[in-house]
Amino acid sequence: xxxxxxxxxxxxxxxxxxxxxxxxxxxxxxxxxxxxxxxxxxxxxxxxxxxxxxxxxxxxxxxxxxxxxxxxxxxxxxxxxxxxxxxxxxxxxxxxxxxxxxxxxxxxxxx
Amino acid sequence: xxxxxxxxxxxxxxxxxxxxxxxxxxxxxxxxxxxxxxxxxxxxxxxxxxxxxxxxxxxxxxxxxxxxxxxxxxxxxxxxxxxxxxxxxxxxxxxxxxxxxxxxxxxxxxxxxxx
Numbered sequence: 001x002x003x004x005x006x007x008x009x010x011x012x013x014x015x016x017x018x019x020x021x022x023x024x025x026x027x028x029x030x031x032x033x034x035x036x037x038x039x040x041x042x043x044x045x046x047x048x049x050x051x052x053x054x055x056x057x058x059x060x061x062x063x064x065x066x067x068x069x070x071x072x073x074x075x076x077x078x079x080x081x082x083x084x085x086x087x088x089x090x091x092x093x094x095x096x097x098x099x100x101x102x103x104x105x106x107x108x109x110x111x
Numbered sequence: 112x113x114x115x116x117x118x119x120x121x122x123x124x125x126x127x128x129x130x131x132x133x134x135x136x137x138x139x140x141x142x143x144x145x146x147x148x149x150x151x152x153x154x155x156x157x158x159x160x161x162x163x164x165x166x167x168x169x170x171x172x173x174x175x176x177x178x179x180x181x182x183x184x185x186x187x188x189x190x191x192x193x194x195x196x197x198x199x200x201x202x203x204x205x206x207x208x209x210x211x212x213x214x215x216x217x218x219x220x221x222x223x224x225x226x
Contacts, residue, residue: 036216043198043216043217043218043219044155045216046215088152090154090155092154097203099145099157099160100157101157102154102155102156102157103154104153105152105153107152
C-alpha cells in the first residue's frame with residue numbers, strides 16, 4: 001500500500017534562517033505531489049504541485065520554493081524565512097483525477 | 112472548480128448520526144464531490160467521494176441530490192474521535208491539463224461530538 005511521510009514534524013526557526021521540509025511517497029510511481037500550507041484557523045492553500053521530476057508549478061507568489069529531485073521526493077525550501085511563513089505545511093500525493101492523500105504535516109514556527 | 116458552502120460548526124450527540132450538509136450549486140457535470148476531515152494538528156484524511164450516485168464505505172455515507180447541487184455526509188454512529196473539521200470539495204474528474212492542481216479547501220464544518 002502507498003504511504004506518505006514528511007519531516008520534520010515540528011520546527012522552530014529564527015527569521016532569516018533557511019528551511020527545508022522533505023516529503024517522500026512509497027508504494028507508487030509517478031504521482032502528482034503537492035505542498036499545502038494552512039495558517040492557524042484557516043483552510044488549506046495550495047503552494048506548489050508537481051507532475052513529474054523537475055516539474056514544479058507555483059500557485060502563489062511567496063518566499064518559498066519547491067523541488068522534486070526524485071520521482072517520489074518533494075522538498076519545500078526557503079533561503080530566508082519570514083514571520084509570515086509560520087504555519088502547518090502539508091505534503092500530499094495523488095494521480096490526476098483521483099483521490100489526493102495527505103501526510104502528517106509539519107508545524108513551522110518562525111520566531 | 113466549483114465552490115462549496117458549509118455551515119461553520121455543528122454539534123452531534125455521541126452514538127447518533129451526524130449529517131453534514133454541503134451546497135455546491137455551480138457544480139459541473141464532470142466534477143466529483145469529495146469529503147475530507149481534519150483532526151486537530153493532523154493532515155486531512157480522505158473520507159469518501161462520489162459523482163451522482165450515493166456512496167457508502169466503512170467510514171461514512173454520501174448522499175448527493177438528484178440535481179447534484181448539494182450533498183450530505185452521514186456518519187452513522189458518531190464517536191468522540193469523529194470530532195474534526197469536515198471539508199466538502201468539488202473537483203474535476205479525469206485527465207486534463209489543469210486537473211493536477213485540484214482540491215481547493217474552504218473553511219469546512221467543525222463537527223463536535225458531545226458525550
